[in-house]
Amino acid sequence: MDCIFCKIVSGEIKSKFLKETEYSVSFLDAFPLAAGHVLVIPKKHHQKIQDMSTQENADLFSLVHKIISNVDKITGSTLVAIHNGKDAGQEIPHVHVHLVPRSNDDSAGAIHSMFNSKVNLSESEMNELYNKLKI
Template sequence: MNCLFCEIAAGDVSSHRVFEDDTAVAFLDHRPLFPGHVLVVPRRHAETLTDLPPDELGPFFARVRDVTGAVERGMGAAGSFVAANNRISQSVPHFHVHVVPRNPKDGLRGFFWPRGRYDDEAQAADVAARLRAALAGAGD
């Protein structure tokens, strides 16, 4: 399998690493939103969040938490933006979490896409019911 992030995790492709252990590897994004923009990837290949084994979720996100604190402290940032894409807009098919330092008036405005509203309470109730049903069937 040719996966850029697996190659970075293995040390076969150079990167500016900021953290690594048996669970995760964190390195600077090569096209950062701001200096200090880090990608945190599971060391073992998982294409999406839903492909990450349940026993690896907690340890992986503990690393994301630690890297987030380091990005904020190390870059003197007032806060951070932490996000992940799942298939859509995922430029490398290996799950990764973006940790971006944020400051007031840095030019980013909330989410990067237009937001809307439900047509009415009935539509919102229908969507919530569909999601509850999907969660109830998740163990099937």
């Protein structure tokens, strides 16, 4: 497979590993958006979170939980971002969690600033979505 993250996991591409668990690894992003930008990925190739096993998910987010405190020490705030699929902005089709230190003057905005227009839903449309999404 020609996946850059799989090559990082295998050691074919060198990286600055921060912490490794049974199913996941965290390392410094080679093309950081901010100083201290970290990626946390599953070792096994999965394109979307829902493709991972419950055990892999728990391990991945446990590692996010462990490493985020260190990332947060850089500026005091950390953006946690996941692009879950190509249409969501995922550039590398391997699950990865971005931990990006944020500050007031970093020129990035809130998630709502990513979208040029907002959806205006009626009460019935909201109810329909609610019924589709609730578990």
